Amino acid sequence: MADILLTANSVAILGPIAKFLGWILDKIYILVKMATGIENIGISIILLTIVILGMLFPLTLKQQKFSMFSQKMQPELNAIRKKYEGKRDQQSVAAMQQETSLVYKKYGVSPAGSCVQILIQFPILLSLYQVFSRVPAYITSVRSSFDGLVDGIIKTSGYRGIMKGIVSSQKLSVSVDFSDKHQSIVNNYIVDVLYKLPQDGWKVVYDKFPKLHGNIDSTIHSIKQYNYFFGVNISDSPLTTIKAAMADKAYLVVLVALLIPVLSGLFQYLNVKMMPQPDNGSEQMANQMKTMNNIMPIISLVMTFSVPSGLGIYWATSGLVRVIQQMFINKHFEKIDIDDIIKQNELKLKKQREKMGIYENQINNAAHYNTKGIKSKADLSGLDLDKMNEASSMKKEIKPGSLAAKANAVQEFNDRNSRK
Structure with a gap:
C-alpha cells in the first residue's frame, strides 16, 4: 500500500505526539466554533500555541534559572576543573564528579537544565509539521467537509482513473494508489488530493466531474473558511503562496505571507536578546554561543518560507508569547536574592x-x-x-x-x- 500524505502520521514517537497535538487542535477548533461561530484553523493554531507554551512554561523557567545561576557558579566549576587537570585515575574522576555535583546542588540547578526544553520542543515542532500538513486527518469537521464531494466522486464511472490523472496533471506531492481494494483507503486518497489542490486545480475537478458542481462549490467555500488565514492557505508554504499571489496580483496576500517568516525571525531574535546567557567560562565558547544566537533567528526566517504556513504561524506566535513570558521572567528574577x-x-x-x-x-x-x-x-x-x-x-x-x-x-x- 502506498504512503498517504495527509492521513495521520504513524511514525514511532512523532505519531503519538502528532495525534495528541492534533486532538488538542481539534478540540480548540470546536470550542472556537461554538463560542464565536468562526471556523478557522489559523486562529486555532494561535490558541494551540498558547496552550503548548503554557504547558512548557515550568521548563522555560527552569532553563532561565540555569542560565542565570550558571554565571554565578562558573568560577567554582572552573576551579574544580583546574584542580583535577591532568588527573585521569578513577579516584580523581570520582572526586571531581562529586565536587561538581555538590556545586550544582548548591545552586539548585541540574546540569541538563539548559537542553531539556530544546529536546522537548524539537519533536513537538516535527509533530506539528505533520499536523499542519495533514489537517483532515486530525480535525474531524475538516475531514467531514469533504464527505459530500467524495461520495459523489466514487459514484462517478471511472473515478479512479480520473483522480489519478488529476494528481499527474497538477504535479501534486502526494503518493496514492487508487487501485487499492479497500474503499475507505481510496476515500482517504481522494481527500488527500482534494486538500492539496491549488486554486487552479479545482478548475480541473470542475471539468472532470461536471455533475458535482454543487458539491465542489460547497467544499471550496468550506476550505476558504477554515484553511485560509488572511488569504494565506495554512497548508501551503509562504513561498508557494507568494508566487501564486504575485501571479494574481494579490499584493495584500503577498504581504501577509511575507510577515509570517519575518515575524518568526524577529520575535526569536528579541527573545534571544532578552534571555540571560549562560557563562561557560571560555571566551571561545562564549563567542560561538553569541554567533549561534545571531544565526538562529536568520535560520528560522529562511526555514519558515518553505514549511507550511500553519507551522510558521505557530513559530511566529510562539516567538511573541516567549517575548511576553521573558518580560515577566526577567522581572521575577530581579526580585530573587541569589545569595539567599x-x-x-x-x-x-x-x-x-x-x-x-x-x-x-x-x-x-x-x-x-x-x-x-x-x-x-x-x-x-x-x-x-x-x-x-x-x-x-x-x-x-x-x-x-x-x-x-x-x-x-x-x-x-x-x-x-x-x-x-
Missing part, C-alpha cells in the same frame, strides 16, 4: 548529610562553596578527634554506592595526597 537561595541550598545539603550520618568535618573541600576557598588539598587540621573516631566507626555501616560512601572515597583520596 544559595544559603538555603547549603542548609538543605548539610541536613541531608547529617541525616545520613556524615558530619561536616568529613566533607572534603568540595563542600567549601566559596570560589576563593577552593583548595587543592583538604584542610584536616581543625578536625575534632572524637568526631573522627565516631565517623570512622560509622563507615562500617555505610552502604556501598551511597552518597556517604562516595564522600568517604573522596576523603581517603585527599588524605593520601596530603601525606605526599
Whole structure:
C-alpha cells in the first residue's frame, strides 16, 4: 500500500505526539466554533500555541534559572576543573564528579537544565509539521467537509482513473494508489488530493466531474473558511503562496505571507536578546554561543518560507508569547536574592548529610562553596578527634554506592595526597 500524505502520521514517537497535538487542535477548533461561530484553523493554531507554551512554561523557567545561576557558579566549576587537570585515575574522576555535583546542588540547578526544553520542543515542532500538513486527518469537521464531494466522486464511472490523472496533471506531492481494494483507503486518497489542490486545480475537478458542481462549490467555500488565514492557505508554504499571489496580483496576500517568516525571525531574535546567557567560562565558547544566537533567528526566517504556513504561524506566535513570558521572567528574577537561595541550598545539603550520618568535618573541600576557598588539598587540621573516631566507626555501616560512601572515597583520596 502506498504512503498517504495527509492521513495521520504513524511514525514511532512523532505519531503519538502528532495525534495528541492534533486532538488538542481539534478540540480548540470546536470550542472556537461554538463560542464565536468562526471556523478557522489559523486562529486555532494561535490558541494551540498558547496552550503548548503554557504547558512548557515550568521548563522555560527552569532553563532561565540555569542560565542565570550558571554565571554565578562558573568560577567554582572552573576551579574544580583546574584542580583535577591532568588527573585521569578513577579516584580523581570520582572526586571531581562529586565536587561538581555538590556545586550544582548548591545552586539548585541540574546540569541538563539548559537542553531539556530544546529536546522537548524539537519533536513537538516535527509533530506539528505533520499536523499542519495533514489537517483532515486530525480535525474531524475538516475531514467531514469533504464527505459530500467524495461520495459523489466514487459514484462517478471511472473515478479512479480520473483522480489519478488529476494528481499527474497538477504535479501534486502526494503518493496514492487508487487501485487499492479497500474503499475507505481510496476515500482517504481522494481527500488527500482534494486538500492539496491549488486554486487552479479545482478548475480541473470542475471539468472532470461536471455533475458535482454543487458539491465542489460547497467544499471550496468550506476550505476558504477554515484553511485560509488572511488569504494565506495554512497548508501551503509562504513561498508557494507568494508566487501564486504575485501571479494574481494579490499584493495584500503577498504581504501577509511575507510577515509570517519575518515575524518568526524577529520575535526569536528579541527573545534571544532578552534571555540571560549562560557563562561557560571560555571566551571561545562564549563567542560561538553569541554567533549561534545571531544565526538562529536568520535560520528560522529562511526555514519558515518553505514549511507550511500553519507551522510558521505557530513559530511566529510562539516567538511573541516567549517575548511576553521573558518580560515577566526577567522581572521575577530581579526580585530573587541569589545569595539567599544559595544559603538555603547549603542548609538543605548539610541536613541531608547529617541525616545520613556524615558530619561536616568529613566533607572534603568540595563542600567549601566559596570560589576563593577552593583548595587543592583538604584542610584536616581543625578536625575534632572524637568526631573522627565516631565517623570512622560509622563507615562500617555505610552502604556501598551511597552518597556517604562516595564522600568517604573522596576523603581517603585527599588524605593520601596530603601525606605526599
